[in-house]
Structure formats: C-alpha cells, structure tokens
Amino acid sequence: MIRQLTLTNWKSFANxxxxxxxxxxxxxxxxxxxxxxxxxxxxxxxxxxxxxLTDALVGTASQHALRGGLEWAILKGKEFxxxxxxxxxxxxxxxxxxxxASINGQKCEIIEESLKRRLYRNSExxxxxxxxxxxxxxxxxxxxxxxxxxxxxxKRGTPRQSNRTHSILNQLEQSSIRKEIQQGIETVLxxxxxxxxLDPIPANMRGYFPLSDQLKPDASNIAGVIAxxxxxxxxxxxxxxxxxVRHLPERDIQRLWAEKVGRFxxxxxxxxxxxxxxxxxxxxxxxxxxxxxxxxxxFLAILTALLTRPSGSLLIIEEVxxxxxxxRAHLLVRMLRDLGVRREVDIxxxxxxxxxxxxxxxxxxPFITIxxxxxxxxxxxxxxxxxxxxxxxxxxxGSIGRLSxxxxxxxxxxxxxxx
Numbered sequence: 001m002i003r004q005l006t007l008t009n010w011k012s013f014a015n016x017x018x019x020x021x022x023x024x025x026x027x028x029x030x031x032x033x034x035x036x037x038x039x040x041x042x043x044x045x046x047x048x049x050x051x052x053l054t055d056a057l058v059g060t061a062s063q064h065a066l067r068g069g070l071e072w073a074i075l076k077g078k079e080f081x082x083x084x085x086x087x088x089x090x091x092x093x094x095x096x097x098x099x100x101a102s103i104n105g106q107k108c109e110i111i112e113e114s115l116k117r118r119l120y121r122n123s124e125x126x127x128x129x130x131x132x133x134x135x136x137x138x139x140x141x142x143x144x145x146x147x148x149x150x151x152x153x154x155k156r157g158t159p160r161q162s163n164r165t166h167s168i169l170n171q172l173e174q175s176s177i178r179k180e181i182q183q184g185i186e187t188v189l190x191x192x193x194x195x196x197x198l199d200p201i202p203a204n205m206r207g208y209f210p211l212s213d214q215l216k217p218d219a220s221n222i223a224g225v226i227a228x229x230x231x232x233x234x235x236x237x238x239x240x241x242x243x244x245v246r247h248l249p250e251r252d253i254q255r256l257w258a259e260k261v262g263r264f265x266x267x268x269x270x271x272x273x274x275x276x277x278x279x280x281x282x283x284x285x286x287x288x289x290x291x292x293x294x295x296x297x298x299f300l301a302i303l304t305a306l307l308t309r310p311s312g313s314l315l316i317i318e319e320v321x322x323x324x325x326x327x328r329a330h331l332l333v334r335m336l337r338d339l340g341v342r343r344e345v346d347i348x349x350x351x352x353x354x355x356x357x358x359x360x361x362x363x364x365x366p367f368i369t370i371x372x373x374x375x376x377x378x379x380x381x382x383x384x385x386x387x388x389x390x391x392x393x394x395x396x397x398g399s400i401g402r403l404s405x406x407x408x409x410x411x412x413x414x415x416x417x418x419x
Contacts, residue, residue: 001087001088001191001312001314002020002085002086002192002314002346003019003086003087004017004018004019004085005018005020005037005040005084005085005086006082006083006084007037007040007081007083008081008082008083008084009075009078009080009081010074010075011039011068011072011073011074011075011081012033012075012380013033013037013379013380013382014374014377014380016033016037016381016382017382018037019369020314021346021367022346023337023346023347023367024346024348024368024369025350025360025364025367025368025369026038026348026349026368027351027352027357027371028371028410029372029410032372032373033371033372033382034350034371035067036067037371037380038197038316038318038348038350039066039067041197041314042066043066044083044085044192044195045195046063047166047167048167048170048188048193049170050166051063051166052165053101053107053108053109053166053167054070054106054107054108056108057069057070057073057108058070070106070108073103073108074102079102080101080102080111081100081101081102082098083098083099084096084097084099085097085188085192087187087191089187092119092120092121092122093117093118093119093120094118094120095115095117095118095184095188096114096115096118097115097169098112098114098115099113099167100112100113104142107165109142109164109165110147110162110165110167111140111142112136113136113137113147113167113168113169114135115136115169115181116131116132116133117131117134118130118131119131132152134151135151135152135160135181136149136150137149137162137168138159144164145164146161146162146163147161147162147163147168148161148162149161149172151172151178151181152178152180152181153178169185169188169189172185173189191312191313191314194310194312195313195314196215196217196305196309196313196314196315196316197217197318198305198315198316198318199218200218200219200297200298200301200302201219201220202293202294202297202323204218204219205220205222205270205289205301206290206292206297207290208223208267208268209223210266210268211224211260211266211267211268212224212225212228213225213228215301215305215308219297219298219301219304222258222270222297222300222301222304223258223268223269223270224268225258225304225308226270233308236307237256237303237304237307238255238257240307240335240339241256241300241303242255244303244331244335245296245299245303247331248295248296248299248328248331249293249295249296252275252276253272253274253296254272254273254274254275254284255272256270256271256272256273258271259271269288269289270288270289270300271286271289273286274287295323295324295325295328298322298323298324299324302317302320302332303339305317306336306339306340306343306347307339307343309343311343311344311345312344312345313345313346314346314347315340315345315347316347316348316349317347317349318349318350319350319352320350320351321351321355324353326353326355326356329353329355329356329359330359333356333359333360336349352404353401354399354400354401354402354404355401356401357404358400358401358402360400362400364400365385365386365391365400366385366386368384368385369383369384369385370382370383370384370385370388370410370413372410372413372414383413385400385409388409388412388413394408394409394412
C-alpha cells in the first residue's frame with residue numbers, strides 16, 4: 001500500500017512529503033497547494049497506465065488536463081520536477097519509485113527514473129535494512145529521444161534502451177527480466193493503478209447510463225456500475241444504504257437501487273423509496289435520480305466507490321463533504337471509517353468544513369496534514385498537524401474545526417521556525 005509521496009519542484013511545491021494512512025485529511029486555505037498535491041497522484045496513475053508524460057499533463061480525448069498543464073508542472077525557476085513514492089509490501093519490504101522529468105518545448109520527458117527495494121530486518125521497528133536498486137538510468141542529453149535503463153544483475157546493471165516519453169516502469173512491465181525486478185514493477189504498478197481520485201458531480205449523475213464495470217471519477221455512471229454488479233454486491237450496497245444513507249435527507253430513504261432499462265437492458269437509472277418517519281400515513285414516494293438531492297447523490301457516490309474499490313487501494317476524495325449539511329458530518333465520518341477498515345481501502349480526503357473536522361474527533365490529529373504557503377518563498381508546504389509547535393496551546397483555545405475556521409493554524413505555521 002502507498003505510504004508516502006514526496007514532491008520536489010512539482011507545481012507550487014519546492015519540497016514536501018504527504019503521508020498516507022488508513023484515513024488521512026488534507027486541509028488548507030484556498031490556493032495553499034492541496035489540489036497540486038493531489039494532481040501528483042493523478043499524474044502517476046496516468047503514466048502507470050501507459051499514457052505518455054505529456055498527455056498525462058495536457059490531457060487526452062477521454063481525460064481532462066491537469067491544472068496548469070505543461071506550463072505549471074514545474075516550480076517556476078526550476079528545470080525539472082521529482083515525484084517519489086514509497087509502497088509498503090508485506091511486513092518487511094518497501095519499494096521506492098522515483099521519477100525525474102523536465103519540460104522540453106511542448107513535451108514532458110524523463111531525466112531520471114529508478115526503483116529500489118528495501119528489505120527490513122525487523123518488521124515492527126523497520127530500522128536497519130538492505131537496499132538494492134532494481135533499475136536506474138544513466139545520465140542522458142536533454143535532446144536525446146532515448147535513455148538507458150540499467151536492470152539489477154548484481155554488477156553494473158544490464159542496459160536497456162528506453163523511450164523518454166513514457167515511464168520506464170511501464171515499458172519494462174512486459175519484458176523478460178529477473179524475478180525480483182518483475183515483482184517490484186508489478187507491485188508498484190498495481191498500487192499506483194489502484195489510485196482513484198473521486199470528485200462526484202451530481203448534475204452528471206441524473207439520467208440513464210450504460211452498464212459499466214468501473215466508476216468514473218465524476219461518478220456520472222453510478223447507476224450503470226450498481227446495475228452491473230452481481231446480486232450479492234448489489235445487496236451489500238442496499239444494506240449500506242440502509243445503514244448510512246437512509247438518514248441523510250429529512251425523509252428516510254427506505255430503499256435505493258439501480259434498475260436496468262431499455263429493450264436490451266444495457267442502460268440503468270437510480271431509484272429510491274422515501275417515506276416521512278413522523279407520519280406513517282404519508283405514502284412511500286418513489287423517485288429516480290433526477291429528483292434526488294445533490295448531497296444524497298454525492299454521498300451515494302462515495303459509498304459506491306468504497307464498496308467497489310479493490311482492497312489495498314487508495315481512494316482520494318476532494319471536498320468530501322460538498323453539499324452535505326454540517327449536522328450529517330458524523331454520519332459521513334462513520335461511513336468512511338467503517339467501510340475503509342472493512343474493505344482495507346486507504347482514504348485521503350480534503351475538506352474546508354469545521355463540522356467535519358470536529359466530527360473526526362481528537363484521535364484524527366496525527367493524520368491531518370496542513371497545506372500552507374511559506375511566508376518568505378511563497379512555495380507550498382505540507383506540515384503534519386501534530387508538528388505544529390504551538391498545537392497544545394491552540395487546542396486549549398478550541399477544537400480543530402474552530403482553529404481551522406479562525407485561521408489560527410496557518411497563523412501559527414507562518415511564524416514557526418522551519419514551518
């Protein structure tokens with residue numbers, strides 16, 4: 001599972017590390033760098049799926065461009081960016097994947113790329129370890145179309161010519177290589193490919209959609225995904241709707257389902273039954289997704305993502321509580337915690353909502369990261385909440401939600417040495 005991502009000269013970041021836990025929270029004011037950090041995950045996800053570095057930034061016919069495209073991929077004044085990700089595999093093994101890239105005209109190309117394996121002597125303390133480089137690259141000229149990758153052979157490395165426009169990790173996937181190199185590549189690729197950035201757009205979820213085996217990032221095809229699931233999985237979603245979603249609106253949602261439609265039943269639409277709990281004489285009302293609230297649809301999208309992502313994956317949700325009334329924050333938190341643990345899916349969320357931060361409780365403190373700007377350089381930084389030097393004094397003034405709303409956290413970081 002992914003444990004940390006380090007950003008160097010990436011967009012607004014000079015150097016920062018984002019740590020991943022079972023449930024992590026990224027907070028910060030507007031333009032602090034939150035979205036830039038999440039874009040790094042999306043960039044890595046795209047190149048791990050075979051998309052060129054350039055297209056991963058500027059977009060394709062089926063995928064939107066990352067914010068800023070080529071022009072803003074590298075911190076202003078720098079010539080390259082570095083993304084390094086650590087993936088924990090088994091009890092005593094980590095893989096460290098690093099990519100260094102530059103912008104050459106209208107192309108993004110590799111300067112360096114490497115994959116290391118760390119084997120720890122002690123699985124609990126993870127102190128001393130043995131490390132080998134599974135592959136690395138030779139220096140190359142900026143105008144060269146290829147780069148030499150060297151594969152671990154216990155000597156100087158077996159040379160392999162590679163294209164600079166696509167990740168070497170992806171190019172080596174189908175090659176005939178040593179078993180330990182293949183294991184490392186497969187582990188890293190599977191973990192990066194299992195990153196899913198969810199940003200539900202309720203307006204796109206209202207209507208009929210083809211059956212599908214994978215949820216789209218905007219959750220527009222949610223009806224098609226639910227309807228295509230095996231009956232047992234559909235039952236699990238219906239049960240979870242009863243457990244979490246039914247109390248979301250003022251009316252109780254009694255049942256929610258996706259129904260296949262059309263002569264060939266290749267499309268589907270969402271339906272739900274609602275009733276007014278205070279007056280059982282009011283008849284149950286059935287409506288389709290066109291009549292559901294934004295909050296209900298967003299909540300359902302998050303629920304479906306949690307129930308359909310593979311175990312060991314990373315689910316990233318921007319502005320997780322958008323459209324949700326503050327009084328329902330505890331309901332959302334309970335769902336994220338319960339299903340994340342049950343399905344072994346790591347979750348990273350962003351939020352501006354003080355009610356949600358308070359609903360998470362004090363135990364979330366070690367897992368909150370603050371995105372903020374360096375007061376001198378203006379570069380984005382990532383600081384763990386527990387590393388804020390004035391935190392005990394601040395917490396005596398109020399909850400994390402209140403501190404975030406008042407701007408006291410950012411104020412403390414602006415005066416913190418090294419902050």
